[in-house]
Amino acid sequence: MRVSVVLCTHTLERYDAFTEAAESVLAQSHDDTELVLVSDGSTAVFERFEDDFGGRDDVVTHCNDENVGLLESRNNGAEVATGDVVAFIDDDAVADPDWVAELVEAYDHRDALAAGGKMVPEWVAGRPTFLPEEFYFLVGVTQRGFADGPGEVRNTFGSNISFRRDVFLELGGFDSEIGGRKGDENLQGGETELCARLRESYDAGVYYNPDARVAHKVFEYRTDPRWLLDRAFWQGYSKRGMEVLVPASTGEEYDFLGQLLGEFVPQRARDLVTGPSVEKAVQFLMLFVFTAAVGCGYCYGATKW
Template identity: 65%
Template sequence: MKVSVVVCTYTLDMYEHFHEAADSVLAQTYDDIELVVVVDGTPEVYDRVVEDYGDREDTVIACNEENVGLLASRNRGAELASGDVVAFIDDDAVADEAWAERLVRAYEEEDAIAAGGKMTPEWVAGKPSFLPEEFYWLVGVTHRGFADGPGEVRNTFGSNISFRADVFAELGGFDVNIGGRKGDKNLQGGETELCARMREEYGRGVWYDPEAEVAHKVFEYRTEFRWLVDRAFWQGYSKRAMESFVDSGRREERTFLNQIILHSVPERLRSLIIDRSVSESERIFCIFVFTLAVGLGYLYAIIDYQ
């Protein structure tokens, strides 16, 4: 089973991070790997990629004529891929060396049609003490309570997800309208929408293997409180917006909210009473603020999409 891994990049500012992401793909313990690089309309970046990887037989490199966005670039990468499985990883992430091996295991042993794994944090500027693990998803990291272990989930993060190539093609890939609908560049959730369509078409979700790990670099600006609140708002907006594309269901969101209200907050309050930790009080405060921001974003989207 051949695995094609698509990495999209577009700016020289991210090149060193892209280089590390690409090298992590090529250093997999699984042998039958193809790296597909799509440069999104930046000739200077394309030239550097060709210089560094152009002589490799296991690498395909392409450059869009203009900037078309991440989802369209990923679709192009999937079209260029020759693997039985097409996987996606961001240019600010690093795959564990056994990542592809674990994904292949899901296809061979679980008969999966899509598979993904755990996103772990790589704190570039240090871990913020106020950020609760329940909201790690704001920085692209698998959050506390996501799943109890291996099994089928609705979707994993877009930087650690893969599909059987024929399934991805049959579904028509990512919906490129998501990233630019109503001119709102903050709209997220391409993998959520695609996996919702996959559920409708095949009646199946993504097989989640927590041992298929990808580390996501969390840069300093992503640890700023104001940025996180803004991110929470637009994530709430995106959750509602996804419902205008396809019925993605709300079971995961309800489960998450119940987990917050019935388990996380009571546990943290008990811990606060015992330890009287300033950091714990900050995390409890952030849980309420981030939850409120998500809710406000969701309500704003209801009005915006009428």
Template identity: 55%
Template sequence: MKISVVLCTYSMDRYPEFQEAAESILKQTYEDTELVIVVDGTEEVYERVQTDYGTNPNTTIHCNDQNRGLSYSRNTGAELAAGEVVAFLDDDAVAASDWAERIIDAYKRYDALAVGGRMVPDWLSTKPEYLPEEYYFLIGVTYKGFRETEGYVRNTFSSNLSFDREVFLDLGGFRTEMGKRGENDLQGGETELCARLERETGERVVYVPDATIEHKIYEYRTDRQWLLERAFWQGYSKRRMAEIDSDATSTERQFLRQLLTDFIPGRFAELVISPSVTKLEKFVMLLVFTLSVGVGYLYALVPDTS
């Protein structure tokens, strides 16, 4: 069973990180691995990619005619892929050497239609003590409250998510109005797609926590203001997804219940029993991020009068 890993990129500023991502796929322990590189309309990047990887027999390279966005690029990569399984990796992430092997193993054991793994942080600056693990999803890594053991989930992060290629194409891939494109930051394309997968096939994503990918956490991603804005747009995106598919936000509703009944009371109890500045900061930020997500959700309800 061949696995094709779609890696999209567009900027020379991120080229060293892109190379790390690409090399992590080309050095997988699972031999039947294809790397599909989609350059999103940047000719300079495309020429450099052709120079570095154009002669590699395990690599397919494509350049969009213009900047089309991440979702469009991923869909294009899936169409070009030769594997029975198509997976996605961000250009600021690095796959563990046995990642593909563990993903394919899950397909065989579960006869799965989709498989995802765990995202772990690669801190490029000091780890912020004020950031509660419950909100690690703001920085694109697996968070406290997510399933810890192997089994079925609605979705994983799109940078550690794979599908049976035929099923992915039959579903129509990612919605192109979602995902990064320029300044657009409508999040949750993988959530909507996986909700669609479950609705149309009755199947969910198999989560394999041992199939790990490291996500680079740049210093700006630990800035409080950046995180608050990210939380706001998370809330906004969740409301927009609910408008598309009311079942797509079931996991978020469950997480909110966990926050209100478990995580917030638990952190408050820890703070009272054994107070510290770090615990106080985490508790306060837990409340602030929750409020920011809520404000973003409510903002999405405001009618657009433009």
């Protein structure tokens, strides 16, 4: 089974990180892996692609005519790919050597139409001790409570998700109007919307394999409490947007909220009483702070949608 991994970027500012992502794909243990590099409208980036990776049989390069955003760039990458499966990874991520092989297992043995895996943190500037694992999704990392183990979920992170290419193209790919910042508003959820259409058209979700691991680089600015609170706010706004645009897509968020308040908060309260520490106390407090920020974003979204 041939797997095409689409990797997009639009600037040379983080080209070193991008190169590490590309090399992690080229080092996969699965033999039939193709790397599709998409420059989002930058000829300078495309020229570096050609200099660094041009001429390889396992690499395809493409340059958008103009800057169209990540989701449309991914769609363009899937169009030029030649694999049976198209997978996606971000330019600030590093794939485990067996990542593609673990995704292929879902297609070969689970008859999956889509498959994804676990995002793990690579703390570039150190782990922020105030950030509870329940809110790791704010930094693009699989959070505590996401899934008990392998099995079907609604969707995984966009930096660790894949689809049978014919299914992806039949669905029309990502809706480029969903994701990305527009003015002061940051609507997130391109993967959620696409996977809702997958469910509607094929009655199938994404097979989650936690052994298909991708590390996400968490740069220092993403550990700033103000950045995280802003991110939490727009996450809430996006939940409301998805609720309106794709009514059947938000059940997992309500399940997680119930698990957070009914299971994780009591557990953390007991741990704080039996083994008190400053870190535990701060994280316990931040559970409520981040929940409130998400709630404020949701309420703001309710005035817009």
